[in-house]
Amino acid sequence: MSRVIGIDLGTTNSCVAILENGQPAVIPNSGGYKTTPSTFAITQDGKRLVGHLAKRQAVTNSTGTVYAAKRLIGRRFDSPEVARSVELSPFDIVEGPNEDARIEIGGKTFTCPEVSAFILREMRRVAEEYLGEPVQEAVITVPAYFNDAQRQCTKDAGKIAGLEVLRIINEPTSAAMAYSLNRTEDEKVAIYDLGGGTFDISILEMSDGVIEVLATAGNTFLGGEDFDRRIVSHLVDAFQASDGFDLTSDAMALQRLKDAAEKAKCDLSQRETVEVNLPFIASDDDGPRHLSAELTRATLEGLVNDIVEGTLKTVDQCIQDAGVSVDGIDQVILVGGQSRMPRVQQAVAEYFGKRPHKGVNPDEVVAIGAAIQGEALVSEDENLLLLDVTPLSLGIATFGGHFAKLIERNTTVPVCKSHTFTTTRENQSAVKIRVLQGESDIAQENDLLGEFVLGGIRPARKGEPEIEVSFDIDANGIVSVAARDTATGKEQSITVNATGTLSDDEIQQIIEEQELFEVALKE
Amino acid sequence: MRMKIEPDQDRERVLRLAADCEPTSLRLSPTEGYLLSRIDGQLTWDALRKMGALPADAVDACIAEWLKESIIEFADGADGEKRKPSGAPANEQKAETKTTSQSDTTDGKKQSVEATRVISSGAIEDLPEIDESLDLSVEQQQEFLDFAKGLGRPYHEILGTPMDAEARAIKKAYFQLSKRFHPDRYFRRNTGAFSDLIEVCFKRLLEAYELLSDPVTRAQVQKAQPVEDTKAKAGTKKPLSAAAARRRLRERVGQFSGHKRQLQDQKRKAKSFFESGMTSFREERWLEAAGSVRLAIAFDPDNTAYRESFGDVQRRAHEERSAVLLKQANGAFEMRHLSEAYELFNDAVHYRPFDAELAHRTATLAWTVGEDLKRAKELARQAVDLEPESAEFHGTLGQIFVEAEMIANARREFEAVLRIDPKDKDAKAALRRL
Numbered sequence: 001m002s003r004v005i006g007i008d009l010g011t012t013n014s015c016v017a018i019l020e021n022g023q024p025a026v027i028p029n030s031g032g033y034k035t036t037p038s039t040f041a042i043t044q045d046g047k048r049l050v051g052h053l054a055k056r057q058a059v060t061n062s063t064g065t066v067y068a069a070k071r072l073i074g075r076r077f078d079s080p081e082v083a084r085s086v087e088l089s090p091f092d093i094v095e096g097p098n099e100d101a102r103i104e105i106g107g108k109t110f111t112c113p114e115v116s117a118f119i120l121r122e123m124r125r126v127a128e129e130y131l132g133e134p135v136q137e138a139v140i141t142v143p144a145y146f147n148d149a150q151r152q153c154t155k156d157a158g159k160i161a162g163l164e165v166l167r168i169i170n171e172p173t174s175a176a177m178a179y180s181l182n183r184t185e186d187e188k189v190a191i192y193d194l195g196g197g198t199f200d201i202s203i204l205e206m207s208d209g210v211i212e213v214l215a216t217a218g219n220t221f222l223g224g225e226d227f228d229r230r231i232v233s234h235l236v237d238a239f240q241a242s243d244g245f246d247l248t249s250d251a252m253a254l255q256r257l258k259d260a261a262e263k264a265k266c267d268l269s270q271r272e273t274v275e276v277n278l279p280f281i282a283s284d285d286d287g288p289r290h291l292s293a294e295l296t297r298a299t300l301e302g303l304v305n306d307i308v309e310g311t312l313k314t315v316d317q318c319i320q321d322a323g324v325s326v327d328g329i330d331q332v333i334l335v336g337g338q339s340r341m342p343r344v345q346q347a348v349a350e351y352f353g354k355r356p357h358k359g360v361n362p363d364e365v366v367a368i369g370a371a372i373q374g375e376a377l378v379s380e381d382e383n384l385l386l387l388d389v390t391p392l393s394l395g396i397a398t399f400g401g402h403f404a405k406l407i408e409r410n411t412t413v414p415v416c417k418s419h420t421f422t423t424t425r426e427n428q429s430a431v432k433i434r435v436l437q438g439e440s441d442i443a444q445e446n447d448l449l450g451e452f453v454l455g456g457i458r459p460a461r462k463g464e465p466e467i468e469v470s471f472d473i474d475a476n477g478i479v480s481v482a483a484r485d486t487a488t489g490k491e492q493s494i495t496v497n498a499t500g501t502l503s504d505d506e507i508q509q510i511i512e513e514q515e516l517f518e519v520a521l522k523e
Numbered sequence: 524m525r526m527k528i529e530p531d532q533d534r535e536r537v538l539r540l541a542a543d544c545e546p547t548s549l550r551l552s553p554t555e556g557y558l559l560s561r562i563d564g565q566l567t568w569d570a571l572r573k574m575g576a577l578p579a580d581a582v583d584a585c586i587a588e589w590l591k592e593s594i595i596e597f598a599d600g601a602d603g604e605k606r607k608p609s610g611a612p613a614n615e616q617k618a619e620t621k622t623t624s625q626s627d628t629t630d631g632k633k634q635s636v637e638a639t640r641v642i643s644s645g646a647i648e649d650l651p652e653i654d655e656s657l658d659l660s661v662e663q664q665q666e667f668l669d670f671a672k673g674l675g676r677p678y679h680e681i682l683g684t685p686m687d688a689e690a691r692a693i694k695k696a697y698f699q700l701s702k703r704f705h706p707d708r709y710f711r712r713n714t715g716a717f718s719d720l721i722e723v724c725f726k727r728l729l730e731a732y733e734l735l736s737d738p739v740t741r742a743q744v745q746k747a748q749p750v751e752d753t754k755a756k757a758g759t760k761k762p763l764s765a766a767a768a769r770r771r772l773r774e775r776v777g778q779f780s781g782h783k784r785q786l787q788d789q790k791r792k793a794k795s796f797f798e799s800g801m802t803s804f805r806e807e808r809w810l811e812a813a814g815s816v817r818l819a820i821a822f823d824p825d826n827t828a829y830r831e832s833f834g835d836v837q838r839r840a841h842e843e844r845s846a847v848l849l850k851q852a853n854g855a856f857e858m859r860h861l862s863e864a865y866e867l868f869n870d871a872v873h874y875r876p877f878d879a880e881l882a883h884r885t886a887t888l889a890w891t892v893g894e895d896l897k898r899a900k901e902l903a904r905q906a907v908d909l910e911p912e913s914a915e916f917h918g919t920l921g922q923i924f925v926e927a928e929m930i931a932n933a934r935r936e937f938e939a940v941l942r943i944d945p946k947d948k949d950a951k952a953a954l955r956r957l
Contacts, residue, residue, distance in 0.1 A: 092931040104931055166710075210698040377710040385702050414706060416726045427825055475706035475722060 004137045004166060004378055005127045006370025008174070009116060009154065011070045011197025011223060013337065014038045015367035016123040018131070019375040024178065024368040026361075027130045029122075035363050036126065040118045041065040042106030050122040062090040062255040064105045066115055068225060071197050072101045073112040073157070074150030074500060081221050088229070090251045100501035113153045113502055114510055117160035124161060138163045139374040141366050143198040144170040144216040147392055147447060148437060152500035160510050166377055169388065171195070172202035173213055174369030175335045177386060179360060180206045181372055187330040188214070190319075192348050192356070193366075194311065195336035197223040201315045203322035203329070209383040215322035215410050216391065217314050222307065224265075224338035230303040231261035235276060235293055243289050245282045253281050257291075268297045269340050301343045308347050315351060321410065332356045337363055387412045394471055394479065397434040397443035399424045406471045409439065413477060418470030420486075422463050430455040431467055433483050435496055454483040454492040534572070537598040538586065539564035549594065552794055554801075555828060558585055564598050577832070578804075584831035651716035658712035667717055670704070670724050678731035678744055686745065690736055697732035704728055793823035797832075804836055813840035845874035849881075861892045869893075872902065879909035883916050890923055899923050907936075914943040918950055930957055 005027075008015040013035040017026045026034045031052055041054035042064050049057065058065040068085070075082050077095035085101075086093045092104040096111060103110045120140070127135050140163075142154050151168045158165035172191035179189065186207040193200040200218035204211055235257055236247050247253045260276050267274045278291040319326060332348060334356045339345065349355050376384045390413050395405035398421070406417050423431060432453050438446025457465050466486040473479050482493035502510075540562055551559060554577050561571060568586060572579040589595045650671060653664045679686050682696040702708065704725045706718070714721065734740045800815030813836045819829045852867035865888040872878070872885050886902035889895045903920040910916060921936030934957050940950035 086929070094931040094935070205694075207695070207698055210701055212698070377707060382702060382708070385705055385707065387701060387705070412729055414722050414726055415729055425824065429825065 002134060002136050003127075003131060004139060004371070004374030005124070005135055006174070006367050006372070006374055007120060007123050007138050007140045008171070008364075008367035008370060009070065009119060009123075009140055009142070009157075010035075010038055010195055010366075011068050011225065012038055013196065013363065014119050014123055015364055016127050017364065017367040017371040018127065019371045024181065024371055026364045026367060027127050029126045030129065036119070036122060037067070038070065038116075038119045039065060039067045040069070040115050042108070046106065048118070050118050059252060059255050059259065062251045064091070066091050066103050066105060066110075068197055069103065069112050069115040071221065072103070073116060074147070074153035075101055077101045084221070090255060096501065098501050098503075111502060111506075111510070113157040113160060113500065113507075114514075116154065116157035117510075117514075120157055120161035120163060124163060136162070136164055137166055137374065137378075139167045139169060139370040139377075140165055141171045141174045141370050142168055143193075143195075143218060143220050144172055144200040144202060144391055145198070145218040145220045148449065149447070149500055150220075153502070156500045156502055156507055159507055160514065162511075166374055169370060169373055169386070170200070170202065170213075170216065170391065171198075171366045172200045172216065172335065173204065173211070173386065173388065174367075174373065175333060175360070175365045176202065176204045176206065176211055177369035177372045177376075177384070178365045179331070179333055179357070179369075180209075180211055180384070181368075184208070185330075188324060188328055189331040189333055190315070190329045190352065191333050191335055192311075192315065192339060193218075193335040194338040194344060195223050196338070197221070197225050199223055199311050199314065201311070201318045203318055203324060210385045210387060212387045212412070213389040213410060214324065215318050216389070217318035217321065219311075219314060222310070223336070224262075226307055227265055227300075227304050227338060227341075228258060228261045230307075231265060231295070231300065232257045234295075234299075234303055235261065235291065238293055239281070239291050243282075245284075245289060247282065250282065253278075256281065264295050265300065265341070268295065268300050269342060272297050297342070304343070308344055311344075312347060312351050326352060329354075333360060333365075335360075335362050335365055389413065390415075390473060390477075392437050393439055394435070394437050394449075394473075396421075396469060396481075397436055401443045403436055403438070403441055403443045403446055406469065407473065413473045414475045416470060416472045418468055421467045421469055423457065423460070423465050423467075425462050427459040428462065428465075429457050429459065431457065431483070433469060433481065433492075435479075435481050435494070449479070449496045450481070450494050452481075452483075452492050452494045454485060454490065456488065456490050457485050458487055533597075534569040535567055537564065537567050538562050538571070538595050539598040541593050541596050552797075552826075552828065554581075555585055558582060559589070559595075562595055577828070578835045580835050581828050581832040584827050588827055651720060654715055654717075656713075657715045657717065659709070659714055659717060664717060666703070667720055667724060671720055674724065674727045678735055681727060681731045682735065684735075688735075693732065693735050697728065697736075700728050701725070789822045790826075793819040793821075793826065793829065796822065797829055800836065801832075804839075807839075809836065809839040809843045812836045841874040845871045848874065861888070865889065865892045869898070872905075876905075877909065879906045879913070879916065882906040882909065883913075883919060886919060886923070890926065896923065896927050900927060912943060914940045914947055914950075917943065918947070918953075921950070921953060925953065925957070933957060 036051040037055040039054040096102040202216045203214040281291040393405040394407040434451040436446040479496040484491040797819035803812035848871040855864035868885040883906035890899035917939040924933030937950040
């Protein structure tokens with residue numbers, strides 16, 4: 001039987017792991033690195049590059065290089081998140097035919113699942129080279145706050161990359177699985193996951209090999225990239241003040257600044273001061289201009305303090321959702337590259353009143369957890385079970401545009417819940433059931449997953465008929481909704497198919513296109 | 524056999540009353556009654572439409588409804604049921620305006636508990652047979668069957684914990700049982716008919732854990748369950764609820780007769796509004812007609828004839844309304860009252876969604892006068908969609924995209940302009956700037 005790999009498909013970096021004889025192993029890529037940049041590029045002469053190769057040429061090819069595609073995946077083009085990316089990204093983002101956001105580089109338009117698939121294919125290749133055998137199955141992680149469409153798009157990306165995705169699991173949950181391996185104590189743990197593009201906090205309880213998710217909260221649009229951006233605008237402002245140059249309109253200068261900012265940020269986790277030197281950043285009649293600035297840890301902390309404080313508010317909410325007290329948390333685990341920053345570690349330690357756990361590598365732990373879950377599923381090992389939860393609430397729209405939640409977020413799956421509803425008008429003969437996903441009490445602000453009509457209700461006064469609506473989520477996360485008129489026994493139901501932004505036909509077409517391209521490369 | 528129903532072909536067919544139909548037993552308006560009286564086994568559907576007593580849409584709606592209810596049938600064959608004309612008011616259409624509402628929320632939790640029980644116990648009515656070919660040992664299969672048989676037991680018995688168990692013990696029991704009953708444990712194994720059973724067991728287990736681990740629901744459950752458990756006490760509960768039921772029934776009957784009078788009253792009002800609406804319609808006072816029919820629908824929302832005729836009335840009313848608006852808008856524009864003109868054009872677009880020229884003109888105003896880029900984009904796109912071969916419309920949309928800093932989209936529009944008119948200087952210049 002072929003092996004199941006675990007892939008942490010990150011905003012900035014991705015990582016792949018497997019379980020060998022019960023012990024996790026992170027697989028290094030051909031360059032010897034354990035993480036690979038989630039970067040994809042098309043060079044001026046039409047070559048496609050992924051990972052380190054793509055990242056290295058970004059400075060000279062900023063409009064042909066895609067990074068942070070994860071921020072766009074599964075989102076509608078008109079969403080505020082996409083609008084923000086359009087503003088910040090050097091590559092073109094256009095609206096696709098399905099109202100999705102697509103990426104235009106090298107004269108070709110790519111869907112977001114397609115771009116993610118390039119990264120996943122690379123991770124699969126890394127694993128295959130290491131194992132010396134083909135790999136077909138994977139567990140992929142996503143931020144806890146990804147909605148159905150974003151999860152489905154990630155699944156589609158796996159499919160395009162030639163992988164059967166056994167499960168999509170949440171990054172913090174995955175980290176907890178990795179932590180729980182070889183531990184026997186009953187514990188409540190908090191996973192603080194600050195990655196390149198997303199922030200998640202989860203509270204989990206583990207006992208005797210069973211892991212239960214108590215609560216999850218987060219922000220899919222906050223992460224290390226925002227730290228970089230703050231540094232970039234700080235440097236741009238300083239340069240404007242000293243040399244009177246506006247660097248924001250120069251794509252190449254911005255890309256150099258972005259790289260330098262990321263490097264400075266990482267260095268400042270070890271050192272108190274760094275020099276940022278970018279010679280020949282601009283030029284005018286007087287000749288070339290050079291950017292040279294000193295950045296201290298204190299300056300950086302001042303620039304990003306509000307972001308760090310903001311994450312703690314989310315932590316607060318999550319702890320309340322979990323129904324535990326801060327003292328009741330036995331371990332705090334930091335995940336994600338950005339959690340290396342001393343200011344972040346200090347803020348978390350102060351909040352929980354204890355030092356974070358040091359035993360896991362924040363860059364690798366998520367991929368390891370995914371590999372463990374993959375192994376737990378396919379092996380007959382009885383010692384590890386994840387009681388996973390549904391990330392967002394499910395319910396129906398009710399009179400006056402309200403949202404009645406039937407399954408609250410963080411409910412363990414598989415699950416079945418029902419509630420009785422009634423009519424709002426005299427002699428109403430039919431009710432429309434609109435199935436929604438989201439957290440807002442206003443129906444319109446949530447995502448519509450599907451709708452159907454239950455007709456043939458006997459004429460009666462408003463409020464008298466009893467319509468029983470039941471929601472069912474099966475072990476594979478498939479949602480079905482049924483409505484039954486208790487008087488007549490008449491029933492209507494639908495199965496809600498999670499839909500990404502691509503149809504099956506489109507996925508097939510992309511797979512075929514990519515196969516053609518592979519052949520072309522080898523010639 | 525024809526697969527697709529062609530309304531036009533059905534309209535060529537002759538209609539007759541169904542053999543067992545008793546026209547006097549139906550509740551019909553005079554106009555509907557008139558229509559029914561003309562269905563005589565001689566006239567075709569189309570001929571009925573052309574009689575003119577009712578708008579054609581209303582005739583279609585009535586006939587479709589009656590065919591569905593087997594009041595009438597096609598004279599040339601008994602397949603009226605199968606060949607529902609496409610003009611039939613589908614259930615969905617009727618339901619569109621209706622919504623559900625949450626019932627009394629105070630006892631919502633309890634309702635949901637009871638309802639789930641129905642489902643759980645309903646799902647295990649037919650237990651699977653033990654099957655040695657499955658990837659489950661016979662012992663495991665027996666274990667599942669035994670557990671499934673006990674799903675109707677009180678929650679604490681399902682978990683195997685005492686009534687007064689501590690939260691810690693409940694969680695522990697749930698974790699241990701999860702290890703045996705969680706479907707992930709049997710991922711990809713051939714569990715045949717047991718796969719559903721395992722899932723039902725786990726869901727019930729989860730329900731027990733959720734209800735017993737929350738002190739509030741636990742108190743409710745324990746108050747409800749002893750009655751159910753001890754069969755001896757069941758007798759005392761029944762007469763009480765029966766008496767309550769009778770009382771409730773009496774109340775309902777009382778309400779109902781009052782309600783019925785009210786309903787008849789409303790129907791009468793609706794009918795008179797509809798009739799005056801039809802009079803205005805014949806006299807071509809469309810706005811008045813639409814107002815009257817709207818009132819008729821408000822008083823008798825379930826009358827399909829009113830609803831169906833409303834479409835036609837409204838269309839004409841929209842034409843009249845938009846003509847007035849356009850006249851005012853053009854007047855305001857000539858007087859250079861631009862923002863007033865913009866508001867009026869914007870209203871007119873609503874009534875003339877098919878008018879590309881109008882959408883384009885309003886888009887320009889939305890951009891320049893209204894400073895509403897979003898609306899401008901919407902309208903310009905509407906114009907382009909309506910007339911994809913207009914270079915002018917593409918150009919406007921492109922400029923709006925530039926203004927909105929959606930550069931890639933703008934470029935696409937200017938390229939469309941050049942495809943239609945390769946000599947367009949503005950588009951060339953715009954592309955160069957981009």
